[in-house]
Amino acid sequence: MLAAALGTVFEWYDFFIYGTLAAFFGALFFPPSNETAAFLASLATFGAGFVLRPFGALFFGRLGDLVGRKVTFLITMLIMGVATAAVGLLPTFAQIGWWAPIILVTLRLLQGLAVGGEFGGAVTYVAEHAGSGRRGFITSWIQITATGGLLLSLLAILICRNSMSPEAFASWGWRIPFVGSIGLLLLSLYIRLKLHESPVFKQMQSEGRTSKNPIKEVLGEKRNLKTVLIAIFGAVAGQAVIWYTGHFYSLYFMTNTLKLDPSTAYxxxxxxxxxxxxxxxxxxxxxxxxxxxxxILTGCALSAILFIPIFNGLMIYGNPRLAAFRANHTVALQGADCVADQSIVTQLFSPAKTTPCSKAKSFLSANAVPYTVVPGDGFGLRLGDRSFTGFDEPAVKVALVEAGLPLKADPAQANAPMMVALLFALVFLATMVYGPLGAMLVELFPTQIRYSGVSVALQFGNGWIGGFAPLVAASVVVSTGDVFAGLWYTVIFAASTAVIGAVLLRETHTSRL
Known part of the structure; x- marks a missing residue:
């Protein structure tokens, strides 16, 4: 358990170190023409790591069911470690232009491929060593590894930030946590090489009962495919959005929306x-x-009810002046191009942002200023009884500041105990859903296709539903002008998971492997 968990912690550290710095990466690897577009692009690149996770699950799941658990997650760890170190050596956009984001996205795809086969292998390996009465307890240590990897990445960045000037960190210090992961890779490989193959897999192999084509059995046989779909939409989807919103979007919300100092937010x-x-x-x-x-389902239901109030609390206690400003002021944007520029797709794939309305939306979103869009001829902006023709950013900024908008959070006004309590609540809800999940997934699938089944269910849910939660949330905020609107993505998936799981998901804790 210790050997598998430590290796997985280090692999999650490699995967999440980018996510922890995603907001910071916008200015390094993407065109500097628009702050909001660069931020969304950095989140999209973070999401790119999730695109290949289901394919990693298919490829490495098949490998794990054919040749064994141990060899497979040695390969995934090597791919992850090399890709992470390469990010730390990558030139920026200012140095090599568009090659910088292209290479960065490629490295994130490799990381996603590796993670797709890692967690399913680790939890399957550990569960197949555990007795039936302790399987939830034993596998929950593997569930900790994702949060442990994030925590390790936060600590690494916090140490680097506090040991050098902001200018030095922005110039070269951010590379240290990436390049330093080489040491973690070597230690992890050493630990994993000491492991023996799963006894359940060895018995199945000795009896000649291994699957000839595990992916075909998982996705091609109606019974197994039904199990995969129930696992995804009746358990994993809710876990995925709750985990990534609570762990990652909360960090973006504090730094980008509330304008808290990054070190304080960390x-x-x-x-x-x-x-x-x-x-x-x-x-x-x-x-x-x-x-x-x-x-699991109680955690999903509670999250659907509590997430938006908790994020409201983060604003009230993290930046009370911003909360007060938002309660009393709304900017009205008028113009035909504003109505046409509402879509998330426009925000993501039009980095030039040449229209006055697009520039206004970018500025207002970056400063958490609520706005509404009304039709009309030409472009205009109204704040209270003050009106502006066109978009004059300096003049609008002065007007907003005079109306009470804080451009940065005042640390003296933040209620630190309440901030920690609210963040604790977010992570607590994630532990409720995620803690028992590994054991349940292992128990849902037969031995000959277990690695594949667990990996496919977990990575389709986490890779394509949960992994894009921060990006979707941020994009909805930009499109609507409501900093809490993006949380409805999490609320809807958490609530639907609770309903689907209640009807279709079976209890597994007494199952034999």
Missing amino acids: IYLTIGLVLATPFFVVFGWLSDCIGRKWI
Whole structure:
């Protein structure tokens, strides 16, 4: 358990170190013409790491069911480590132009491919060593590894930021956590090489009962495909959006929306993670006692109800002046091009942003100023009783500041204990859903296709539903002018998972492997 968990922690560190710095990467690897477009592009690149996760699940899941668990997650770890170190050596947009984002996206795709085969292998390997009465408790230590990898990445960046000037960190210091992961890679490979193959797999192999084509059996046989779909939409989808919104979008929200100092935001989230992480094991253990299904679904239902109020609380306690400004002021944007420029697609794929309305939306979104769009001829902007023709950013900024908009959060006004408590609540809800999930997925699939089945269900849910939660949330905010509107993506998937799981998901905690 320790060997598998440590290796997986290091692999998640490699995957999440980019996510922790995603907002910072916008100015490094993308055209500097538009701040909001660069930020969305950096989140899209973070999401690109999730695109290939299901394909990694298919490829490495098949390999794990054919040749064994141990060899497969040695390969995934090597791919991950090399790709992460390469990001730390990558020239910026200013140095090599468009080759910088192209190479960065390629490296993120490789990371996604590797992660797609890693977690399913680790949780399957550990579960096949565990007794039936302790499977939830044992596998919950693997569930901790994703949060542990994020925590390790936060600590690495926090140490680097605090040990050098902001200018030095922006210039070259950000590379240290990436290049330094080579040491973690070597240690992880050494640990994994000491492992023996799963006894369940060895028995199946000795009896000649291994699958000839595990992917065909998983996706081509009606019974197994039904199990995969129920697992995705009745458990994994909710876990995915809850985990990534609570762990990543909360960080973007604090730094980009609330304008908290990044180091302060990292400290708040780090404390919240440290306090909440033990509950992965608590809920894993509890699922051995009372069952897994209703713990997972209760976490999904509570998240659907509480996430938007919790994020409202983060604004009230993190930047009370911004909360007060937003309660009393709304900017009205008028013009035909504003009405036509509402879509998320426009925000993502039109980095030039040449229209006055697009520039206004970018500026207002970057400063968390609420706005509404009304039809009309020409372009105009209205704040209270003040009107502007065209978009004069300096003049609008002065007007907003005079009306009470804070351009940065005042650390003296932030309520640190409440911020930590709210972040703890977000992570706690994630532990409730995620802690028992590994054991449940392992128990849903037969041994000969277990690696493939677990990996496919987990990575389709996390890769294509959860991984894009921060990007979708940020894009909806830009399109609507409502900083909380993006959270409806998480709320809808969490609520639908609770309903689908309640009807279709079976209890598994008494199953034999």
